[in-house]
Amino acid sequence: MKWTGKMYALGLVAAMFIGMVVAACFGAAPAPVSTAEAPAPAQQQDMRDIRIVVVSHGQASDPFWSVVKNGVDQAARDMRVQVEYQAPQTFDMVAMAQLIDAAVASKPDGLVVSIPDPDALGDSIRAAVEAGIPVISMNSGSDVAKELGVLNHVGQTEYEAGYGGGQRMAAAGATHALCVNQEVGNVALDLRCQGFADAMAEAGGTVEVLAVELADPVDAQQRIAAALTANPDVDSILTLGPTGAAPALAALEEAGLLGQIKLATFDLSPEVLEAIRDGNMLFAIDQQQYLQGYLPIVLLTLYKENLNTVANDVIMTGPGFVTQETAAQVIELSAAGTR
Amino acid sequence: MTTTTTAAPGSRDERLVESGLLRRLLTRPELGALGGAILVWIFFAITAPTGFLSLRGTASYLEVASHLGILAVAVALLMIGGEFDLSVGSMIGLAGATMAILSTTQGIPLYLAALVALVIALGVGFINGYLVIRTKLPSFIITLGSLFIIRGLTIAFTRMITGRTQIGGLDRVDGYELMRVLFAGELMVGGARFRASILWWLLVGALATWVLLRTRVGNWIFGAGGAPEAARNVGVPVDKLKIGLFMTTAFAAWLVAAIQITVVKSADTLRGEQQEFIAIIAAVIGGTLLTGGYGSAIGAMLGALIFGMVKQGIVFAGVDADWFNVFLGTMLIIAVLVNNYVRQAAEKARR
Numbered sequence: 001m002k003w004t005g006k007m008y009a010l011g012l013v014a015a016m017f018i019g020m021v022v023a024a025c026f027g028a029a030p031a032p033v034s035t036a037e038a039p040a041p042a043q044q045q046d047m048r049d050i051r052i053v054v055v056s057h058g059q060a061s062d063p064f065w066s067v068v069k070n071g072v073d074q075a076a077r078d079m080r081v082q083v084e085y086q087a088p089q090t091f092d093m094v095a096m097a098q099l100i101d102a103a104v105a106s107k108p109d110g111l112v113v114s115i116p117d118p119d120a121l122g123d124s125i126r127a128a129v130e131a132g133i134p135v136i137s138m139n140s141g142s143d144v145a146k147e148l149g150v151l152n153h154v155g156q157t158e159y160e161a162g163y164g165g166g167q168r169m170a171a172a173g174a175t176h177a178l179c180v181n182q183e184v185g186n187v188a189l190d191l192r193c194q195g196f197a198d199a200m201a202e203a204g205g206t207v208e209v210l211a212v213e214l215a216d217p218v219d220a221q222q223r224i225a226a227a228l229t230a231n232p233d234v235d236s237i238l239t240l241g242p243t244g245a246a247p248a249l250a251a252l253e254e255a256g257l258l259g260q261i262k263l264a265t266f267d268l269s270p271e272v273l274e275a276i277r278d279g280n281m282l283f284a285i286d287q288q289q290y291l292q293g294y295l296p297i298v299l300l301t302l303y304k305e306n307l308n309t310v311a312n313d314v315i316m317t318g319p320g321f322v323t324q325e326t327a328a329q330v331i332e333l334s335a336a337g338t339r
Numbered sequence: 340m341t342t343t344t345t346a347a348p349g350s351r352d353e354r355l356v357e358s359g360l361l362r363r364l365l366t367r368p369e370l371g372a373l374g375g376a377i378l379v380w381i382f383f384a385i386t387a388p389t390g391f392l393s394l395r396g397t398a399s400y401l402e403v404a405s406h407l408g409i410l411a412v413a414v415a416l417l418m419i420g421g422e423f424d425l426s427v428g429s430m431i432g433l434a435g436a437t438m439a440i441l442s443t444t445q446g447i448p449l450y451l452a453a454l455v456a457l458v459i460a461l462g463v464g465f466i467n468g469y470l471v472i473r474t475k476l477p478s479f480i481i482t483l484g485s486l487f488i489i490r491g492l493t494i495a496f497t498r499m500i501t502g503r504t505q506i507g508g509l510d511r512v513d514g515y516e517l518m519r520v521l522f523a524g525e526l527m528v529g530g531a532r533f534r535a536s537i538l539w540w541l542l543v544g545a546l547a548t549w550v551l552l553r554t555r556v557g558n559w560i561f562g563a564g565g566a567p568e569a570a571r572n573v574g575v576p577v578d579k580l581k582i583g584l585f586m587t588t589a590f591a592a593w594l595v596a597a598i599q600i601t602v603v604k605s606a607d608t609l610r611g612e613q614q615e616f617i618a619i620i621a622a623v624i625g626g627t628l629l630t631g632g633y634g635s636a637i638g639a640m641l642g643a644l645i646f647g648m649v650k651q652g653i654v655f656a657g658v659d660a661d662w663f664n665v666f667l668g669t670m671l672i673i674a675v676l677v678n679n680y681v682r683q684a685a686e687k688a689r690r
Binding site: 051053082084085086087088089090091092093094097098102104105106107117118119120121122123127186187196290325326 | 387389390393395396398399400402403406408502503504505507508509510531532554599603604605607609610611612613650651654655657658659663664
């Protein structure tokens with residue numbers, strides 16, 4: 001019995017170590033430090049002594065956030081700094097706050113965070129600022145960044161993005177528009193519709209908000225079709241993301257109105273880009289999340305090395321517009337994971 | 340595996356022969372987890388000493404471990420009793436959203452809202468247990484159903500009442516201060532913030548250990564999970580006991596929800612997602628058998644501690660979070676292999 005106990009203890013030791021070593025080896029592989037093209041020793045000498053931690057709320061499997069992470073990784077290579085990217089496994093603000101706490105405890109030279117829930121994350125971000133760590137926020141949180149003590153926010157402000165979309169839509173001759181909202185109650189999405197409506201109103205147009213089901217594209221398609229039938233004056237549609245754009249395209253195609261009713265959307269997807277290229281869609285409002293990953297690393301490196309700061313509280317990465325002229329190029333870039 | 344030994348008065352029964360300390364230790368279910376916890380600690384102490392060994396770092400992994408640990412202890416009790424509860428994660432979302440909705444939209448003080456949420460949580464726990472007993476369906480199926488029902492109701496009602504899925508600003512509602520003292524109190528040690536949840540975790544763990552090892556109910560739990568028919572025959576109220584255990588896991592989920600909404604000052608309908616699996620993993624790493632009848636609360640606490648150290652240690656060591664699930668899955672399989680081996684060895688020795 002004693003012997004088996006020892007064997008078991010030894011086995012456990014060995015097994016735990018193997019697990020740890022395996023994970024540590026695998027873990028080291030994707031880090032930007034070791035994946036640079038330059039030979040490793042030269043790269044090591046060349047590296048600056050700066051370590052930045054990124055904590056975002058985006059899940060690794062989300063295509064939107066993969067582009068953010070690609071921006072982070074490329075900036076780490078270009079700036080020759082060490083960057084670690086962390087995100088909770090699910091949309092869990094408690095877990096995210098704990099990740100920020102852990103990042104702060106590891107004393108990085110800079111911290112990048114997204115702030116989808118200021119109530120939940122505020123204390124942890126303040127603690128980072130109080131510990132003397134320069135913090136830059138990105139993607140969400142433009143409205144609270146300053147009061148939390150964050151240096152800059154890199155992202156798109158939702159209202160302005162919707163407003164820009166409205167101006168462009170009105171300039172194209174739209175007068176009666178639908179704003180298709182797949183998540184009524186989500187503040188960010190409501191602000192997009194609001195900005196869009198305000199810009200359209202200034203140009204003398206009207207906007208009606210149409211709520212659709214996020215998880216049910218067939219329902220969304222039917223509801224858009226019904227709205228078009230009910231209101232023949234509608235000459236334009238803005239959707240708030242690819243989840244709304246695809247059903248809108250399908251509804252227009254079914255009604256034979258493709259290309260006649262002006263359609264635009266927020267955010268990119270392969271089918272959105274193809275529709276723009278083929279002239280079935282007017283434009284896509286692009287918040288350029290690659291920049292949201294890339295710029296904070298550059299800003300923090302410059303701050304650390306040179307105490308440089310940018311005077312704008314919010315550095316706007318959007319609204320950028322993808323139109324028929326640029327769609328083909330963007331499709332190529334999107335395949336490379338940078339758009 | 341029941342421990343219903345009776346000794347003849349005055350004389351020492353040969354079944355009560357004193358076994359050596361080492362031997363007794365080796366047959367404890369939590370030994371594997373203890374070894375694992377020590378190894379994980381050493382591993383990160385070597386690879387990431389700056390963050391991991393600092394007070395701030397320690398506070399950070401203890402807090403993560405405490406949230407999960409409270410759940411894992413209750414889940415371990417239920418598993419020893421022979422049942423599963425997959426609805427605990429959803430229950431965290433439900434309890435948190437209930438507290439937030441009642442206090443922000445109805446103006447009820449937060450602590451009263453928390454009491455209402457507690458009643459609802461215990462009610463749901465009772466229904467879970469009652470359905471398992473009455474339908475005789477596996478608890479895995481019943482609580483898999485309630486996982487979705489509870490999450491769905493939480494999202495639907497929250498959206499219906501507040502128009503969104505996230506409710507913030509709980510630090511501005513009535514009665515927040517009392518909740519803060521109870522659930523989010525903090526002890527500053529050298530600039531590091533140790534939260535009240537760590538105390539709750541230790542308290543829950545100690546209470547569960549005492550119940551399991553020192554009370555009649557503890558024996559009942561082992562009996563109900565190990566040999567339910569035999570337990571019934573000797574008069575253990577197995578049905579009531581199991582319903583009680585389901586209510587215990589519901590209570591643990593409520594406690595975690597109360598801690599979380601007080602600490603982060605907001606509720607979200609998605610809170611607690613996947614925690615049911617993580618809690619089971621922690622219990623299993625801690626030596627609790629999936630088949631019931633064997634396990635310990637301390638083991639579950641150690642399982643949660645390992646989880647917390649790995650989760651935060653990965654940040655300190657600078658490993659991409661993408662790899663966290665690889666760690667978790669590897670640990671689970673190793674733990675089950677080791678535990679199976681120990682159980683067989685222990686059973687062989689007993690014969």
